[in-house]
Amino acid sequence: MTLKLTINGQERELAVPPQSPLLNVLRNDLALNGPKYGCGLGECGACSVLIDGMAARSCVLPVSAAVGHNVTTLDGLAQDGQLDPVQQAFIDAQAAQCGYCLNGMIITIRGLLNHNAQPTAEQIRAALEHNLCRCGTHVEILQAAERAVVINAVALEETPYE
């Protein structure tokens, strides 16, 4: 039995057990190493991916749950060689220590901005509350997030409606 998935805009047909965690399929079968394995229990957020534009913890989702939805990983955020505004903001703010959690941070902020393009500082903190960082880079990460809001707004204005 094969599953049909749409990942980073590409149709993929995979012969994998439907109960495999989505994260395992992304990393092991598709070599998409943006999402990281952290806790394996949906607690830390390192494994986050976007599904239909919403953040999702891919370590607790069976791959079958993604059938019929659009999955975007960190690897697929950049468009036409242009980094996503959120990625650019994290580089600009140099918001990394070890960097293991950053996939989750970036995906979560992307999910937040998809829902609310002008979040307040509180809303950003609430969105990131359950993304764990053990290096203590929180201040830089919040700065990066706030910068992302600005760059994202500019990018939205520049992009003509399609």
Place this chain on the structure above:
Amino acid sequence: MSDGSMLNGQQAPAGTSALLAKARYGVVVRPPFYRWSDGRFASDRLVGVDKNSLASLSGPIDVVVEGDFVGVVADSLALATDAAKQLKVEWRTVRQAADKSPAKMPVEERHPPYASASHAYGWPSRMRWGNHPSWVIADYSDQQLRVWGQTATPVALKQDLNRLTALDVSQIELYSAVNNHSTQQASGLGRHCGDDAAVDAALMSRAVGNPVAVWLDARYAKDVEALGQAQRITLNADLSSDGEIARYRYQQANLTGEVAAVGLWLSGAAAIAELAEFPAGDNGTPPFSPYVFRDQYLAARSQPASLATNPTLIGIQQAFARESFLDEVARESEQDPIALRLRHLEDARGIELIESVAKRAEWQRSSNPSSESLSQDLLRGRGFAYSQLPDREQRVEAGVRSAWIADVEVNRITGDVQLTRLVVGQDAGPDIDTARLQQTLQARVLGEARPFLGHEPRFDEWGDGSRALTKHESSALAPTASWPTLYSPSASVAAVGEDVLTGAELSPGVAVIANALFDATGLRFRQPPFTANRVRQALEESSAEEAGRPSKPVKQSRSTKRRWLAAAAFTTIAGTAAMAWPWKGAIAPVSRPAANLYSAETIERGRLVAAAGDCAACHTSEGGVTNVGGRAFETPFGTLYSTNITPDEATGIGQWSYAAFERAMRHGISRNGSHLYPAFPYTAFAKTSDADLQALYAYLMAQPPVAAAKTTNELSFPFSVRALMAGWNTLYHDPAPFQPDPLQSELYNRGAYLAEGLGHCSACHSPRNAMGAEKSGGAYLAGAFVDGWEAPPLNTLSRAPVPWSEASLYDYLRQGESSLHGVASGPMAPVVAGLAELPEYDVRAIAHYVAAQMQAPAGNSDADVAGAEQRVASAALSAPELEAGERLFEGACAACHVASGVPTFSSASTNLALNTNLHSDHPDNVIQSILGGVHAEHVPGVGNMPGFADSFSNTQVADLATYLRARFAPEKAPWQQVEQRIADLRQPHHNNTHSTP
């Protein structure tokens, strides 16, 4: 509980057509006994009505009494229904013992060759109302009566209304409530009970001076039963020694062929006139026969001219009786049915036509060319019928001759009849589109779901999913504002019949199918319709008689059972073991039935049966091959393992004959004669109908065989002694098949059949006694523990924070999730997965039945929803002082279970404040969910929670569970001894090292 359609219907008035907005709602109260039989109407007589019995109901209520007619009119259907239930009515019984058995389809067995024959043929007075409940509205005002509704017989209805109101026919207008469902309403085969509803509505409207709407639904099926046969035609023949019919008698009970509406009889408006018998040729439309016999007598009793006559219908009825009878005489005297007819035909045109049609259809060749190619469950037959149709001037002698040959295929398990071939010859008139005719006949004479003949649903009928109740009900909820079709006042009586078929008459059509059915099954159907359920019932009855046992095992009386229960003791059990089953020997093994033994249709029905019974859930081990067994069941008596039910001869059920299979399903006795343990819910499966069991057998035997080693049960003594089960069965097992409750709706009975039988809900949801038997009475569905999970109560003891409704139950069973209650998990998840195979109607029926047990409303009220929101809001704020639990919750659960303000794909969809498990008296399901998680393998898209058995200690799980209880079910007392319970439940879950990918 009233039925679901009504519950939905009561919301109808809001924002619907002006018509309904003006109308009040009427519900009739029929006498306990009323019956039309042998040309007479009899009923209990009204003594009195106590209007004070309605004092407790608020709102204006009118009680309409006219003769023996009683109706209640109120401003809402719900109020009228309640009032009708509550109204105290006193009746004087006129019931006669002889009238007890309702009109039954006459079916007789084959007789030995004989010299004379006598048979009677019937025609039902009413067809069913069709599949779709709907409104019938009458407005009597200003010496004018307008009726909106559905009728197949507008002329007869008008005549009834005329007799009721004494209004001139020109002052009575009928409007068809045509929607897209009822395009095939025109009948030609008789009246349906929409006419009775229309007369009821008119009667009540006249009494209260307001338009009155009547909800035409399954309750009118009682009228169908009570009115019995409209027509009874008795035929006699004496045969000479060479097989010629020497003497022929034809007697028709009722020349009009139609019976007036129930309301008309009850109110006394239908004067019961004397019937007069007159021989052929006197007046009116005499019985006609194209055949010539040496000594013949044809007579019909006629009612006064004031009763409607429908010549087309009468023609069909006459042809059906005559052609069926000749076929019977031919078969019983071992003559060819066509040859016998030709002996008695002098009309050269007719003889030539019959011969040519017989030749064209290859009549002489058997309809069963190679019986090997036919599946065991299919029967084939061929029938012939001949008729002479009146010409334009209604002259039969000069009319068109019509000869028909039909081939049918009967599925003896499902009862489905397929008209596989139809050859029709006519000597005049336009060419006949035989293909279309075949289609029409198939749909209308045999079709189960056509309003034309009315389907007659049975509790064990498996729909194709097309009976989506919501759709039909919504059409009834919002009656189209326009009621476009006005029945033409000048509609000629014949037009109704002609509407059915163009170019050919239906009259030989009913007989030709009856004759082919006899050829196929050996059973004579002497009254239409021949729907699958009736055919199946007749086949079941005949095979039961052949087997020399009653079709329904005699039900042990309740009082006897009680006495046994009181005397229950181990010694008694041992004592009764020997006598409990006189026939518990082994049933001889058979070689595995061939895969093509059963038709695809039967196997498909079996697949649905298996899905409803969810065989695979228990007979498949985790990660194992479907149905090979090996799944362990922990019981208080030891561990049991499910068996291999694939048709493998050595390790499965490949050597089981149907008899062995049926015995196991109904009595819990294995093929080799040993007893099965009631972990296998034969106590519930016993309620399954014969047809469903056979189909299930067909399905299982058609699956690929898989060999699997058997795992031995680990039971403690004395439970390891299987023979003791004989005594257990005597005490606790009632093998009687399911009996529908005639007072309940079809939806309820279907739900009860599925839930009590195949669905075996009570196997998990009813507590068991010390002997492992399900408790009944008040403990039925009162909740129990199975496999370390709590199966919550499905009766009034439900602990759900927001009360369950029928709609929530449906969502839960169909989608695996209810927004006000949570997701199906644990052992319920595979149940929902199994239900996914079933048609929507069946899942709705189960929800309806369970809702009735819970006394739950149809939908959740606004107050319920507001209460749910209030619960969620207060749980978000409360911060109990349980730090350890809170830390665990924030770390492990909050990412998915607390709304962050941003939608995420993987968060839980139902707030924990609404979770039934957190509100239960027992922490089991919460512990199970924390340890093992909630997995969506059975219900895609619902619930994906990881298990924390590997990361949390027992203390941590206890802290978390206690915290959850305090925060999300603050009004409930804290659980006790949670940690001990966790230790007990942890066993099956992993508790080793942290797994990594």
